[in-house]
Every structure is written in structure tokens, then in C-alpha cells.
Amino acid sequence: MIMKIKDLVAEMEMQMDEFYKYLNKETGLIVTVSKEEMAIAEESEEDDDFSQYPDWQRASIKDAFDIDVNWDKYIGLPDKQEIDEYRIMERFCNSLDNGKISAALYDAINGKGAFRRFKYTVNRYGIEDRWYSYREEALRGIAISWCERNSISYTQ
Numbered sequence: 291m292i293m294k295i296k297d298l299v300a301e302m303e304m305q306m307d308e309f310y311k312y313l314n315k316e317t318g319l320i321v322t323v324s325k326e327e328m329a330i331a332e333e334s335e336e337d338d339d340f341s342q343y344p345d346w347q348r349a350s351i352k353d354a355f356d357i358d359v360n361w362d363k364y365i366g367l368p369d370k371q372e373i374d375e376y377r378i379m380e381r382f383c384n385s386l387d388n389g390k391i392s393a394a395l396y397d398a399i400n401g402k403g404a405f406r407r408f409k410y411t412v413n414r415y416g417i418e419d420r421w422y423s424y425r426e427e428a429l430r431g432i433a434i435s436w437c438e439r440n441s442i443s444y445t446q
Contacts, residue, residue: 291318293444298433299426302368311367312357313442320367323354331355368436378428379408382421391415 293313301311301320310328312321323331327347331354334340338355340348357364376399383395394415398407412421437444 291315291443293318293437293442295430295433295437295444295446298367298437298444299429302373302429302433305370305373307370310369312364313367315363315365315442321353321357321364323350323357327351327354328358331358365440365442368432372436373429373432376404378425379404381428382424385424386417391417 297320305311308325309322310325312323313319314321327350330340330343330351334351334355336355336359340351343351379395379399383392383399386392386395394411395408398404398411412418434444436442
């Protein structure tokens with residue numbers, strides 16, 4: 291199995307608090323399940339048909355059950371804590387040569403509403419492309435480290 295870093299980064303960009311993402315080491319597919327589906331799976335038996343749940347949810351519950359029972363064939367993708375968007379923003383602030391912009395961005399990320407203010411300040415100074423390139427490169431680095439830690443071959 292060879293993981294495409296761009297695909298892994300795309301999955302990492304779609305992280306949500308109530309969902310988990312796993313790589314199935316046997317198929318190479320990334321599986322997304324909700325916390326609710328994991329809880330259902332943990333309370334279920336192998337022969338349950340999950341017919342009491344809507345059609346759209348049954349496949350995810352079955353995936354969650356497989357993850358719960360066969361956990362050794364799955365690897366959790368980097369989660370929001372490992373990605374740490376705030377730290378990426380902080381490093382971006384530090385990477386800028388322009389002291390005025392750097393200081394404005396540092397001010398923006400302090401306190402409540404940091405993400406919104408950061409985005410506004412990036413837009414105000416017209417450095418959106420630079421920010422998104424920096425962020426993507428940071429995510430690529432996290433993805434590569436994850437692959438190497440888990441002995442997964444990858445390609446750019």
C-alpha cells in the first residue's frame with residue numbers, strides 16, 4: 291500500500307470534532323465514523339443487522355464495528371490535536387519577514403475568536419495565498435511524519 295500525501299492532507303483538512311478517521315491497512319481506504327457510530331458499535335454483537343438505523347448510517351456503523359473488533363488493521367489519522375491549527379498559525383506569524391504584519395497576526399491569535407481574527411488579518415494584508423501555502427506545507431509535514439511513524443509507504 292502506498293499512501294498519496296495529497297489525499298491524506300485532504301482528509302486531514304476535513305477533520306471534525308464528532309468524527310474519527312482511520313486508515314484500513316488492508317484496503318488502503320480511509321474510513322470516517324462518528325462518535326455516535328463508534329458507541330453503537332461498541333455495544334453491538336457481530337450478528338446485529340442494525341436495521342433500526344437509517345440506510346445511510348448502517349454502513350458506517352458496520353465500519354465502526356469492524357474498527358472496534360479488528361482495531362489492529364486500522365490506524366487513526368492525525369486528529370485535530372495532532373494537527374494543532376493554532377500552532378501552525380503561530381509558526382506562520384513567526385515565519386514572516388514583515389514585523390508589522392507578524393505583530394498584527396500575533397495580536398489576532400490571542401484570546402477568544404483567534405481563528406476568525408487571524409483569517410480577517412490575513413485577508414486584510416493580502417497574504418491569503420502565502421498563508422494557505424504555508425498551512426498546506428505544514429499539513430504535508432504532519433502527514434509525512436504520520437506515514438513514517440506508522441511504516442506506511444507514501445508518494446507526493
